[in-house]
Amino acid sequence: MHKNNVMALRKKEVRQSLALTEATYELSRDERRILYLAAIQCAENVSLDGQQNIPITEYEIKVSDYSDMFEVDVHESSRDVRKAITNIYDKSVIIADPDESVETERSEEEVRWIIGKKNLPKRGSWSITLNPLILPHLTDLANRIRFPMGSVVYLQNTYQYRLYELFMAEPSGKRVIELDWLREKFCLKPSYEVYTNLRQRIIDPAVKQINKTTSMKLKYKENKIGKKIISLTFSYKIPAQLDK
Numbered sequence: 001m002h003k004n005n006v007m008a009l010r011k012k013e014v015r016q017s018l019a020l021t022e023a024t025y026e027l028s029r030d031e032r033r034i035l036y037l038a039a040i041q042c043a044e045n046v047s048l049d050g051q052q053n054i055p056i057t058e059y060e061i062k063v064s065d066y067s068d069m070f071e072v073d074v075h076e077s078s079r080d081v082r083k084a085i086t087n088i089y090d091k092s093v094i095i096a097d098p099d100e101s102v103e104t105e106r107s108e109e110e111v112r113w114i115i116g117k118k119n120l121p122k123r124g125s126w127s128i129t130l131n132p133l134i135l136p137h138l139t140d141l142a143n144r145i146r147f148p149m150g151s152v153v154y155l156q157n158t159y160q161y162r163l164y165e166l167f168m169a170e171p172s173g174k175r176v177i178e179l180d181w182l183r184e185k186f187c188l189k190p191s192y193e194v195y196t197n198l199r200q201r202i203i204d205p206a207v208k209q210i211n212k213t214t215s216m217k218l219k220y221k222e223n224k225i226g227k228k229i230i231s232l233t234f235s236y237k238i239p240a241q242l243d244k
Contacts, residue, residue, distance in 0.1 A: 002064070002068055005064075005065070005068050006068045006069065009040075009065060009068060009069050009149060009150075010069065010148060010149050010150030010153060011148055011149075011150065012040035012043070012044070012148065012149050013040060013043045013146055013147070013148055013149070014036060014039045014040055014043065014146065014147055014148075014149055014152075015039065015042070015043045015138060015139060015140075015144050015145070015146045016039065016137060016138060016144060016145050016146075016165065017136070017137040017138075017140060017143060017144050018143050018144065018145065018169055019095050019096065019097075019137060019143075020093070020095060020134075020137040020138075021145055021165045021166060021168075021169045022096070022166070022169070022185060023093050023094060023095045023096070023185070024093070024094040024095075024096075024108075024184060024185050024187065025091070025092070025093040025094065025187065026091070026186070026187035027088070027091065027158050028084065028087070028158060029156070029157045029158050029161075030080045030081075030083065030084040031084045031087055031088050031091070031158075032158045032161050033066065033069075033070060033084070034061055034066075034081065034084045034085055034088060034128070035088070035113065036149060036152075037059075037061050037065060037066065037069070038059045038061065038128060038130060038138075039138045040149050041059045041060075042056075042059070042130075042135065042138040042139050043138070043139065043146075045139070057115075057129050057130050057131075057132055057135060058116070058127055058128070058129045058130075059127070059128055059129075059130065060120070060123075060125050060126070060127055061081060061085065061125055061126045061127075061128060062123070062124065062125040063077050063078045063081050063124045063125060063126075064077075064124060064125075066080065066081050069149065069153060070153055071153075078124075081126060082119070082126070085114075085117050085126050085128060086117070088113050088114055088117075088128075089112075089114055089117050091112070091113055092110050092111060092112045092113065093110070093111060093112075093113060093134075094108050094109070094110045095108065095109050095110075095111070095137070096108050097109060109133075111131050111133045111134060112131050113130070113131060113134060114128045114129055114130055114131060115129050115130075115131050116128065116129030117129070145165060145168040145169050147168055147239070151164075151214050151215070151239065152164055152214070154209070154212075154213035154214075155209055155210070155213065155214070156205075156209055159186060159202045159206055160205070160206045160209050160210060162185075162186060163206045163210065164210055164214065164216065167216065167218065167234060167236050167238065168238060171238055173235060173236055173237060173238060174233065174234070174235050174236075175233075175234045175236075176223070176231055176232070176233050176234075177231060177232050177234065178230065178231045179195065179198065179229065179230060179231060179232070180230075182198075183198075186202075188202075195229050203220070203232065207219070207220065214239070215239040216236055216237065216238060216239055217236060217237045218234060218235070218236040219234070219235055219236070220232045220233060220234045220235070221233050221235075
């Protein structure tokens with residue numbers, strides 16, 4: 001591990017639109033990590049007025065950066081990066097557009113994350129081409145969340161990443177999440193229709209890991225209609241905001 005590289009990487013900023021934060025998609029932990037490594041490069045390509053300096057869509061994902069950032073053996077990192085990028089190429093995200101929605105039907109746009117990939121064995125890296133439709137969600141300064149990459153490196157799965165992002169999107173320190181909404185947005189399997197499974201496998205481990213490895217302090221309470229738990233109210237303290 002290269003200590004100086006680790007420190008520099010973890011200071012880099014992730015930017016993400018609120019629409020993408022609340023989008024519907026399914027990614028593995030390693031696939032989400034790849035997109036984070038692309039996102040921090042996107043953020044560096046934005047000027048102070050929120051405009052991209054140059055409309056870049058191609059980004060290099062270095063195996064060494066993945067290894068350093070997430071503290072994974074370089075040989076394991078090489079395997080993880082290859083598999084994750086191969087899988088991302090076939091995946092898409094569904095982003096809602098409230099402005100075009102009506103009461104009886106929601107407007108949604110489905111787009112692929114990346115439209116190109118290339119292995120670069122001489123460099124020990126891969127090149128991925130982000131879908132141009134995704135770029136505004138990773139670069140615009142308005143209606144977005146932002147946090148240093150180092151704040152999430154010790155989270156253990158994509159559900160923990162996503163919950164952390166959802167809380168960062170609501171700076172009031174309180175967020176009510178409907179369970180059916182969560183199941184839809186996270187593309188959860190039918191077994192998670194059972195609340196006990198959802199709590200034991202996703203919610204409680206996420207709360208524990210976020211409290212343990214980030215500066216966010218988090219707790220929740222259950223909300224019922226009759227005997228059925230329909231939502232969770234999360235209370236938390238958000239880490240000091242980045243300079244704007």
